[in-house]
Amino acid sequence: xxIGDWISQPVNWVYLPLALVLVYSGIRVVTSQNVIRAAxxxxxxxxxxxxxxxxxxAEFVALTLVLVYIGAVIVLFxxxxxxxxxxxxxxxxxxxxxxxxxxxxxxxxxxFLAFGSIQAFGSAEVQGxxxxxxxxxxxxxxLGRFVVPFEVVSFLLLAALIGGITLARKDLSPAEEEAxxxx
Amino acid sequence: MLVNQFLLIAAFLFSxxxxxLIVRRNAVMxxxxxxxxxxxxxxxLIAFEAYLRSAQAVGQVFSIFVITVAAAEVGIGxxxxxxxxxxxxxxxxxxxxxxxx
Numbered sequence: 001x002x003i004g005d006w007i008s009q010p011v012n013w014v015y016l017p018l019a020l021v022l023v024y025s026g027i028r029v030v031t032s033q034n035v036i037r038a039a040x041x042x043x044x045x046x047x048x049x050x051x052x053x054x055x056x057x058a059e060f061v062a063l064t065l066v067l068v069y070i071g072a073v074i075v076l077f078x079x080x081x082x083x084x085x086x087x088x089x090x091x092x093x094x095x096x097x098x099x100x101x102x103x104x105x106x107x108x109x110x111x112f113l114a115f116g117s118i119q120a121f122g123s124a125e126v127q128g129x130x131x132x133x134x135x136x137x138x139x140x141x142x143l144g145r146f147v148v149p150f151e152v153v154s155f156l157l158l159a160a161l162i163g164g165i166t167l168a169r170k171d172l173s174p175a176e177e178e179a180x181x182x183x
Numbered sequence: 184m185l186v187n188q189f190l191l192i193a194a195f196l197f198s199x200x201x202x203x204l205i206v207r208r209n210a211v212m213x214x215x216x217x218x219x220x221x222x223x224x225x226x227x228l229i230a231f232e233a234y235l236r237s238a239q240a241v242g243q244v245f246s247i248f249v250i251t252v253a254a255a256e257v258g259i260g261x262x263x264x265x266x267x268x269x270x271x272x273x274x275x276x277x278x279x280x281x282x283x284x
Contacts, residue, residue: 011184019192028195030203030216042215049222052189056233061243068250073257080211080261084274095206103207106198117187126184126233133240140284141239153251160255167262
């Protein structure tokens with residue numbers, strides 16, 4: 001497919017700004033020297049990912065991403081950053097001194113993945129643009145064919161909840177435990 | 184829209200996540216990089232779902248599972264980081280050598 005044909009599809013005009021925001025915020029998440037900014041750039045990356053999901057007609061997943069990630073996970077991250085008293089200004093010690101190894105591994109991985117996907121899906125087109133997946137189909141799949149994984153995942157969430165409480169609980173000294181037992 | 188434009192951007196995000204995982208020293212930043220990688224996997228799943236159009240939207244179902252597991256992972260991961268921070272007064276992964284040979 002020629003670049004002219006590609007750019008003449010209006011849906012790609014929506015794709016391009018989203019992709020640019022995604023790439024820029026992704027780069028800033030891993031290179032920013034300010035911890036709060038890195039977490040906030042992750043919000044940008046996730047929001048543009050949700051936009052891409054809308055383009056690919058996956059509305060429910062896009063809204064789940066916004067609710068769960070931007071609503072809950074980022075808040076958790078900000079709490080984590082504040083509680084661990086991460087230095088809030090510019091911090092030069094946030095990265096390892098030699099970044100070349102990481103950059104080399106990342107570039108090699110990207111080259112490998114890009115080569116593979118270009119070889120496999122040269123100019124395959126996405127089907128059915130603008131045909132939304134109805135949430136009914138998704139709900140029936142979740143509670144029908146995929147009900148066992150669904151239950152397993154809900155059990156996992158319960159286990160994570162209990163594990164989080166257990167980890168965050170203050171450990172009592174033996175004397176305090178005795179006092180708590182006496183009451 | 185090509186499938187490749189989504190696969191390439193997901194590959195790029197995944198590589199950024201790997202870079203962050205290797206380079207970052209603060210444990211919370213490492214978790215942020217892991218989130219980027221999970222997000223890249225989600226883009227792949229949704230793109231393949233839009234490409235193959237399965238009857239039961241299998242790709243979307245699996246991306247919902249990935250989102251759920253990621254939420255659990257962040258909760259537990261941050262709890263562990265906070266616990267180590269409380270005991271060691273540091274969130275630097277270089278200082279976490281309790282389980283090293």
